[in-house]
Amino acid sequence: MPSPHDPRQNHLLAALPVDEYAHLLPHLELVPMPLGTLLYESGAKVRHVYFPTTAIVSLLYVMENGSSAEIAVVGYDGIAGISLFMGGESTPNIAVVQSAGHGYRLKAGVLLAEFTKGLDLQHLLLRYTQALITQMAQTAVCNRHHAVEQQLCRWLLLSLDRLPTSELTMTQDLIANMLGVRREGVTEAAGHLQAAGLIHYSRGKITVLDRPKLEARVCECYAVVKRESDRLLSDRISH
Amino acid sequence: MPSPHDPRQNHLLAALPVDEYAHLLPHLELVPMPLGTLLYESGAKVRHVYFPTTAIVSLLYVMENGSSAEIAVVGYDGIAGISLFMGGESTPNIAVVQSAGHGYRLKAGVLLAEFTKGLDLQHLLLRYTQALITQMAQTAVCNRHHAVEQQLCRWLLLSLDRLPTSELTMTQDLIANMLGVRREGVTEAAGHLQAAGLIHYSRGKITVLDRPKLEARVCECYAVVKRESDRLLSDRISH
DNA sequence: TCGGGTATGTGCCACAGCGTACAGACGCAG
DNA sequence: CTGCGTCTGTACGCTGTGGCACATACCCGA
Numbered sequence: 001m002p003s004p005h006d007p008r009q010n011h012l013l014a015a016l017p018v019d020e021y022a023h024l025l026p027h028l029e030l031v032p033m034p035l036g037t038l039l040y041e042s043g044a045k046v047r048h049v050y051f052p053t054t055a056i057v058s059l060l061y062v063m064e065n066g067s068s069a070e071i072a073v074v075g076y077d078g079i080a081g082i083s084l085f086m087g088g089e090s091t092p093n094i095a096v097v098q099s100a101g102h103g104y105r106l107k108a109g110v111l112l113a114e115f116t117k118g119l120d121l122q123h124l125l126l127r128y129t130q131a132l133i134t135q136m137a138q139t140a141v142c143n144r145h146h147a148v149e150q151q152l153c154r155w156l157l158l159s160l161d162r163l164p165t166s167e168l169t170m171t172q173d174l175i176a177n178m179l180g181v182r183r184e185g186v187t188e189a190a191g192h193l194q195a196a197g198l199i200h201y202s203r204g205k206i207t208v209l210d211r212p213k214l215e216a217r218v219c220e221c222y223a224v225v226k227r228e229s230d231r232l233l234s235d236r237i238s239h
Numbered sequence: 240m241p242s243p244h245d246p247r248q249n250h251l252l253a254a255l256p257v258d259e260y261a262h263l264l265p266h267l268e269l270v271p272m273p274l275g276t277l278l279y280e281s282g283a284k285v286r287h288v289y290f291p292t293t294a295i296v297s298l299l300y301v302m303e304n305g306s307s308a309e310i311a312v313v314g315y316d317g318i319a320g321i322s323l324f325m326g327g328e329s330t331p332n333i334a335v336v337q338s339a340g341h342g343y344r345l346k347a348g349v350l351l352a353e354f355t356k357g358l359d360l361q362h363l364l365l366r367y368t369q370a371l372i373t374q375m376a377q378t379a380v381c382n383r384h385h386a387v388e389q390q391l392c393r394w395l396l397l398s399l400d401r402l403p404t405s406e407l408t409m410t411q412d413l414i415a416n417m418l419g420v421r422r423e424g425v426t427e428a429a430g431h432l433q434a435a436g437l438i439h440y441s442r443g444k445i446t447v448l449d450r451p452k453l454e455a456r457v458c459e460c461y462a463v464v465k466r467e468s469d470r471l472l473s474d475r476i477s478h
Numbered sequence: 479t480c481g482g483g484t485a486t487g488t489g490c491c492a493c494a495g496c497g498t499a500c501a502g503a504c505g506c507a508g
Numbered sequence: 509c510t511g512c513g514t515c516t517g518t519a520c521g522c523t524g525t526g527g528c529a530c531a532t533a534c535c536c537g538a
């Protein structure tokens with residue numbers, strides 16, 4: 001009988017060849033990741049990296065005045081803590097659990113040792129980092145040019161892609177913090193989407209009813225990120 | 240008598256230990272980089288990487304409707320073409336010369352071979368990439384929360400940091416394309432700065448008269464990027 | 479069952495930025 | 509010196525979003 005938890009639910013771990021995976025496996029520690037957990041603080045040294053399986057992690061920048069903006073989002077497709085192997089050990093951003101679930105964590109030293117060998121893990125993590133860079137770049141573009149409603153669509157789709165069901169637990173207030181807009185703006189945009197029958201929500205539960213229509217309404221940013229992620233992280237790793 | 244052109248004007252090349260630098264040196268090709276040169280197209284395979292010395296390169300995303308937004312800027316502090324060693328070979332962005340000058344380019348294969356050895360060059364490029372990530376993330380934040388005038392200040396300071404003089408050749412129209420705003424918005428913001436005696440400009444020449452006051456008026460984004468770049472790329476590389 | 483906290487809906491005003499149009503101002507080529 | 513193209517300045521209305529205030533709806537626990 002298979003365990004409900006398996007590190008290979010994370011796509012990066014799943015893409016590793018068996019021998020490299022075997023090196024990491026004894027060190028992978030299953031951790032619950034409840035909503036709101038702070039994985040990294042701004043400027044703090046990274047002690048563990050996290051491979052989410054069912055949780056979703058949000059990378060945020062918090063401004064001096066307290067308002068915030070989401071930079072990128074990480075789910076079972078990725079890893080939180082790239083500054084470790086990029087060599088900086090910390091970033092000015094924070095990482096917060098946006099959707100509760102589980103993940104596997106690894107002590108910094110273990111990952112670094114394996115990364116330094118320069119084998120498949122390194123290639124994989126660097127390609128993933130490039131996908132993350134694309135996501136950040138597109139976030140910048142979207143923040144510049146697109147309306148709140150479109151950004152909400154993008155955000156919903158990015159979350160949906162990282163969840164097993166089409167229901168997400170997330171208040172409008174939290175979404176507003178992620179997007180860096182007013183809560184009322186989210187209320188209004190979500191009202192439109194609900195009126196059009198694309199979603200249903202009530203008190204922190206959002207259900208996506210019609211994903212195709214959502215994709216029809218989103219800005220090009222979503223597709224750019226999706227296409228690039230698929231390209232970079234198709235299971236066949238090309239060297 | 241020293242040549243006016245020296246690869247070590249580029250800080251990444253300058254930070255390399257002599258033996259690794261020696262491997263690259265025979266392959267480094269001095270190239271003029273006139274204003275507007277397209278170094279990479281969206282999705283095109285990277286054939287060369289560029290180490291600017293006196294030129295400045297802008298990484299842009301161009302939307303389907305033709306409008307654009309700057310993602311990050313690269314000068315003598317960096318390298319254009321990170322997708323090569325990150326493993327993706329291409330990105331959805333373009334790279335354009337924003338300020339004319341020179342740089343050294345290297346064939347993709349040469350850089351990749353040296354990068355794969357996993358020595359100082361690799362560490363250096365990855366740390367630089369992290370600095371670039373910070374710049375992108377902060378661009379996203381700035382686009383979300385800050386006014387055009389502050390973004391103009393940030394843009395001027397980022398450019399100034401990568402130039403030898405305090406004069407930049409750049410029409411307001413071009414700046415507007417970079418920032419992804421209207422030309423009139425730049426005119427207005429620049430008018431304020433000129434009235435306050437911070438800058439002087441006329442027909443494509445902008446002279447910064449009072450940098451300290453410019454730094455006083457810029458949003459926190461500039462300092463975040465600067466601090467992180469300095470931290471990651473101080474000449475002593477820590478392993 | 480009732481109360482209090484939380485989540486959502488709505489309205490109002492202010493204003494920055496967009497789209498558009500057009501008027502100077504400057505510089506270079508002829 | 510003249511004319512034309514380019515760059516910069518200014519004005520107008522419009523809309524999306526921010527800041528604020530408050531009303532309603534829902535849930536959970538006492």
